[in-house]
Amino acid sequence: MSAAPRLAVQDLTLRRGGRDLCSGLTLAVAPGERWLVLGENGSGKSTLLAALAGWEAPAAGTIRLDERPLDRWRAGERARKLAWLGQQDECPFPLTVLEKALAGRHPHLGRWDWESAADVALAQAQLARLDLAALAARDLASLSGGERRRAALAGALAQQAALLLLDEPLSQLDLRHQQQALAVLREESVLGRAVLLVSHDPNHGRGWATHALLLFGDGRWLAGPRATVLTAGHLSALYHHPIHALGGECEPWFVVG
Numbered sequence: 001m002s003a004a005p006r007l008a009v010q011d012l013t014l015r016r017g018g019r020d021l022c023s024g025l026t027l028a029v030a031p032g033e034r035w036l037v038l039g040e041n042g043s044g045k046s047t048l049l050a051a052l053a054g055w056e057a058p059a060a061g062t063i064r065l066d067e068r069p070l071d072r073w074r075a076g077e078r079a080r081k082l083a084w085l086g087q088q089d090e091c092p093f094p095l096t097v098l099e100k101a102l103a104g105r106h107p108h109l110g111r112w113d114w115e116s117a118a119d120v121a122l123a124q125a126q127l128a129r130l131d132l133a134a135l136a137a138r139d140l141a142s143l144s145g146g147e148r149r150r151a152a153l154a155g156a157l158a159q160q161a162a163l164l165l166l167d168e169p170l171s172q173l174d175l176r177h178q179q180q181a182l183a184v185l186r187e188e189s190v191l192g193r194a195v196l197l198v199s200h201d202p203n204h205g206r207g208w209a210t211h212a213l214l215l216f217g218d219g220r221w222l223a224g225p226r227a228t229v230l231t232a233g234h235l236s237a238l239y240h241h242p243i244h245a246l247g248g249e250c251e252p253w254f255v256v257g
C-alpha cells in the first residue's frame with residue numbers, strides 16, 4: 001500500500017486578472033518526492049506555491065496537507081508542517097546570518113521562549129551545509145545576493161518541515177552552489193521530506209527530480225514522473241521555443257535550439 005500523500009491538490013483553479021493560471025490542477029505529492037516546477041514568467045508558479053502554502057485563496061478546488069484541508073490548519077501548526085521560501089526575501093530590520101537561519105525555528109518555539117542551544121546548533125548546521133558557517137555573525141545586508149539566498153534557504157531547512165515549498169531558491173546561486181543546494185535538498189527528501197522547487201532551468205531536474213509540473217500560463221498544466229513530463233517536446237511547447245534533448249533518453253540534458 002502506498003503512503004498517504006503529504007500534499008493532495010484536487011481540481012485547483014488559480015485565477016489572476018481574469019486569467020486562469022491553472023485550472024483543474026490535480027496532483028499528489030508523497031513523502032520523499034522531489035518536484036521541479038517550470039513555466040514561463042507569469043505562468044503562475046509563485047502564485048501556486050503561495051496557494052499551497054496557504055497564503056493565496058484558490059478560485060476553486062481543494063488543497064490537503066496530510067489529508068486535512070489546508071484552511072483547517074492553524075497558522076503555527078501549518079508552519080511546523082510546511083516551509084515556504086518566497087521569491088522576495090527582503091528583511092526590514094537588521095539580522096545576522098545566524099539569526100536569519102534561526103528564524104526557521106520560530107514556529108517550534110512558544111511565544112515567550114528563546115531559541116535553545118539545540119536550535120542554535122541546528123541553524124548553524126544548516127548554514128554549514130550551504131557553505132555559510134564562516135558568515136554566521138555577519139549582517140545579512142552585507143551579503144551578496146547569492147549568499148543571502150542561501151541564508152534564506154538555511155532558514156527554510158532549519159524549520160525541519162515535512163513539506164518544502166521553494167520558489168526559485170537557486171536563482172542567484174553559482175553553479176557549484178546550485179549543485180550543493182540540490183544535494184542538500186535530496187538529503188532532506190531521503191529523510192522523508194517532500195520538496196517542490198520552482199526553477200527556470202529544466203536541467204535542475206536532471207538526476208534530482210522524481211516528478212515535474214509544467215504550468216503553461218493559460219490554465220493548462222502537465223504533472224507526473226520526471227521522465228514522462230520532462231521531454232524536449234513538452235519543454236518546447238512550454239517555452240514556445242525549440243528545446244533539444246542531448247545525451248540519451250534516460251537522463252538527457254536540455255539545450256536551447
Ligand SMILES: Nc1ncnc2c1ncn2[C@@H]1O[C@H](COP(=O)(O)OP(=O)(O)OP(=O)(O)O)[C@@H](O)[C@H]1O
Pocket residue numbers: 016017018021039040041042043044045046047048087
Ligand atoms: N492583481 C493582478 N491583476 C492582474 N494580473 C495579476 C495580478 N496579480 C498577479 N497577476 C499576474 O499573475 C501572473 C502570475 O504571476 P506569478 O508571480 O505567479 O508568475 P511566475 O510564474 O512565478 O513568474 P516568474 O517566473 O516571473 O517568477 C503574472 O502574469 C502576474 O502579472
